[in-house]
Amino acid sequence: MPATSVVLQARGLTKSFVGHTVLEDVDLELRAGEVLGLVGENGAGKSTLMKILAGVHSPDSGTVELNGEAVSFSHPVQAQQAGISTVFQEFNLLPERSVAENIYLGREPRRLGLVDVGQMHRDTEELLTGLGVTGLRPGQRVRSLSVAEQQIVEIAKAVSYDARIISMDEPTAALAEHEVELLYGIIGTLTARGVAILYVSHRLKEIFRLCDTITVLKDGRQVTTQPASSLDDAELVRLMVGRSISSFFPDPVEGTVVGEPALELRDAGNGYVDGVDLTLRAGEVVGIAGLQGSGRTELFEGIFGVRPFTRGTMSIAGTQVRPRSPRAAIRAGLAMVTEDRKATGLALNQTILDNALGVVRAVFPRRTAQARRDVPGLLSSLEVSARATDQEVQFLSGGNQQKVVLARWLTTEPRVVLMDEPTRGIDVGAKHSIYELMRSLAADGVAVLMVSSELPEVIGMSDRILVMRDGRLAGELPAGSSEETVLQLATGVTVAPTTTTPAPTDAPTEEVAR
Amino acid sequence: MRSRLQPLTSTGIVVAVLVLSLVVGAILTAVEGRNFLSSGNIDAVLTGCSILGLIAIGQTLVILVGSLDLSVPFVVSLTSVVAAGQMAGEPANVVPAVLLALGIAAVIGLANGLVVSFLKVHGFIATLGMGLIISGYLGSNYQGSHGLAPRSFRLIDATQIGPVPLTFLIMLGCALLAIVMLRRTRLGHHLYAVGGSPEVARLSGIRTSVPVIAAHVLCSVLAAVAGLLLLSRLSVGSPTIGSQGDYDLMSIAAVVLGGTLLAGGKGNIVGTLAGVAIFAVLDNVMGVMQVNPFLKDVIRGLVIVAAVAVYAGREIDRRPARFDRPTGLDAVLQETK
Numbered sequence: 001m002p003a004t005s006v007v008l009q010a011r012g013l014t015k016s017f018v019g020h021t022v023l024e025d026v027d028l029e030l031r032a033g034e035v036l037g038l039v040g041e042n043g044a045g046k047s048t049l050m051k052i053l054a055g056v057h058s059p060d061s062g063t064v065e066l067n068g069e070a071v072s073f074s075h076p077v078q079a080q081q082a083g084i085s086t087v088f089q090e091f092n093l094l095p096e097r098s099v100a101e102n103i104y105l106g107r108e109p110r111r112l113g114l115v116d117v118g119q120m121h122r123d124t125e126e127l128l129t130g131l132g133v134t135g136l137r138p139g140q141r142v143r144s145l146s147v148a149e150q151q152i153v154e155i156a157k158a159v160s161y162d163a164r165i166i167s168m169d170e171p172t173a174a175l176a177e178h179e180v181e182l183l184y185g186i187i188g189t190l191t192a193r194g195v196a197i198l199y200v201s202h203r204l205k206e207i208f209r210l211c212d213t214i215t216v217l218k219d220g221r222q223v224t225t226q227p228a229s230s231l232d233d234a235e236l237v238r239l240m241v242g243r244s245i246s247s248f249f250p251d252p253v254e255g256t257v258v259g260e261p262a263l264e265l266r267d268a269g270n271g272y273v274d275g276v277d278l279t280l281r282a283g284e285v286v287g288i289a290g291l292q293g294s295g296r297t298e299l300f301e302g303i304f305g306v307r308p309f310t311r312g313t314m315s316i317a318g319t320q321v322r323p324r325s326p327r328a329a330i331r332a333g334l335a336m337v338t339e340d341r342k343a344t345g346l347a348l349n350q351t352i353l354d355n356a357l358g359v360v361r362a363v364f365p366r367r368t369a370q371a372r373r374d375v376p377g378l379l380s381s382l383e384v385s386a387r388a389t390d391q392e393v394q395f396l397s398g399g400n401q402q403k404v405v406l407a408r409w410l411t412t413e414p415r416v417v418l419m420d421e422p423t424r425g426i427d428v429g430a431k432h433s434i435y436e437l438m439r440s441l442a443a444d445g446v447a448v449l450m451v452s453s454e455l456p457e458v459i460g461m462s463d464r465i466l467v468m469r470d471g472r473l474a475g476e477l478p479a480g481s482s483e484e485t486v487l488q489l490a491t492g493v494t495v496a497p498t499t500t501t502p503a504p505t506d507a508p509t510e511e512v513a514r
Numbered sequence: 515m516r517s518r519l520q521p522l523t524s525t526g527i528v529v530a531v532l533v534l535s536l537v538v539g540a541i542l543t544a545v546e547g548r549n550f551l552s553s554g555n556i557d558a559v560l561t562g563c564s565i566l567g568l569i570a571i572g573q574t575l576v577i578l579v580g581s582l583d584l585s586v587p588f589v590v591s592l593t594s595v596v597a598a599g600q601m602a603g604e605p606a607n608v609v610p611a612v613l614l615a616l617g618i619a620a621v622i623g624l625a626n627g628l629v630v631s632f633l634k635v636h637g638f639i640a641t642l643g644m645g646l647i648i649s650g651y652l653g654s655n656y657q658g659s660h661g662l663a664p665r666s667f668r669l670i671d672a673t674q675i676g677p678v679p680l681t682f683l684i685m686l687g688c689a690l691l692a693i694v695m696l697r698r699t700r701l702g703h704h705l706y707a708v709g710g711s712p713e714v715a716r717l718s719g720i721r722t723s724v725p726v727i728a729a730h731v732l733c734s735v736l737a738a739v740a741g742l743l744l745l746s747r748l749s750v751g752s753p754t755i756g757s758q759g760d761y762d763l764m765s766i767a768a769v770v771l772g773g774t775l776l777a778g779g780k781g782n783i784v785g786t787l788a789g790v791a792i793f794a795v796l797d798n799v800m801g802v803m804q805v806n807p808f809l810k811d812v813i814r815g816l817v818i819v820a821a822v823a824v825y826a827g828r829e830i831d832r833r834p835a836r837f838d839r840p841t842g843l844d845a846v847l848q849e850t851k
Contacts, residue, residue: 105704105707115702117697
């Protein structure tokens, strides 16, 4: 590759919203063919910085130079035309339209005034082939694609603008480990073409795997910009949170007793999972690993009565039950933290208090008064940072929203808590407090069952690891198993360490994990 | 049930239902001792399709873009009286009268579109208001029928090509244009995009107001064409002809019956036409069987609700089950064990 040249230079970017400064005097330098990692806790200003580059916001002060020329964008399209494409965290795709229609939306190729569908499909085909993607048809409706495939369509769309700079906000947040590899491949293709990449992620492993340079933001200020090779995980975490986290995954609280079975499944199955045998004891934290689509969420939905089990038996604390609705499940002592807190976890335009009391009010109305008295204490023990309990949850950061979701369930005093991707898209500090909460729940005799796509999390937090594959439990592994073992069980194939799991870059993660 | 329906698209279902209703209709008509496929009856069914069809095509565009148009019946009435007044029985006035009616409708549609896209008033409210305004104007300026269509204009309704009335062909022509517009023009693609997600459309560089305004203008103009065809049939303008036809709710019902999402972004004209045809066949058969008019409405109502219930059921579970779904009976047996 030729000597890297600076394609984008930002100096002194500052932005405030209603008097609150979210970004202050930040410099940024993107070089052709390089990946710049942007890390920081939620609220550190990463998204604002990306949105300034994307033309969604304009900075209060500071300059952006593209190939040496000063630019300022007032609309996302101007940025795209200048060669800066952004892949936002939320998918910007139309589920009812085809892959090609989504990629060329707003720029449909025309012949004789009419949209040339054939040309559009050929262009799409070419674009996808160029990225090394196979198995996606241009005419396929986006709704029918997996999350990973949708992510690929998003990236293809960004590339189709002939982008010289592509910024990606948490592109792997919704991907399973093996799908992430596909993304790495695409990023490799792009950098080889000389595209500069701005990469935002909470997954440190990815940052070290992909990035040449790392910029750390904290509270809107630039903490440092350094070559990735001069940093390690522990140092990066310390820079991000401003303190060192000695044990990122907390150990069980002393005196935690693993007691009687809290949840038992025998040969349970519904349309999506089958033959599940599982015993979860009070005081245990058990993680479920598996690929996207392996039936982890569906297992939770079976237990929680969303898609009730049609076969087998289930009992809670020794009493046989078969919840046919979430309401029945909650009455039986279950709680479920769902995968998508914005869609199914919270009423976004209601207050923190109303959200925290939502389930109790609906299911245990007589306990509402007591719960209302407990909420403030509960929120402060979860370290929710908010102005007041009457603030609408939509204005909270992802981590704080997730804590409100937890408060909502803890007020019901559950025996068994199901957590589906409990730390998805939240910052390191909030992650840590959720881990601590899981441990303290276990110490109080609650059984915790967690689904996670982040292997370090499953491995670091679980007393036992269950692995799902194709709708069945493929096996159980002890705490602290290696990522390779988990992946082998999840994929059903022996993974050669060179292809999938980069052992050297993993090592530091593991150290932090312990 | 579900597994058999899975491969069918919404349009597939509605066409299947149409075929079913044709067969059942033919049998019921035969039981009454009449011939469903007689040229007179075909003419009656196709004529029944034409007016509602035109309005429903426009309504499809408006619903696809994420809005609604409740002002269509009043546009129908307004254009019929205005054109009739302008024609005043003189053949020479036909062209100016038609242009005037279409122009007024375009302005109404433009106003609807501007209010929806720039004042951010939902189409439901914006066009409800527009409908009330037109209705008030009609009520205070026109009592009873008005004006007269010359014989040459009345011929449009009277002309037939074989058993097919010209009005039906006009409707079909408009439908074809709308289909080409939706499938093969940027405007059409952007209409789906804005209806699916205005934010995604905006981020892709689409001026989101353009499809919204275009859909409203086209919808009003198509309603005006419907008003003109009604004038050709009745030979006089009537200030209540639109509201008598319940074209606002019936057109929305036909669109939804045709598989278009009420929220916008998904649907097509073919489905809508099939929805219109189902209503026309129902009306025709119930007319032949001399069904009580109130019962007619009950049956229409049931059809609409049942159709939407079927679509709603299909939307919920997109993922195919991995393990065979046990039948209801199995589940009950398991339960009692």
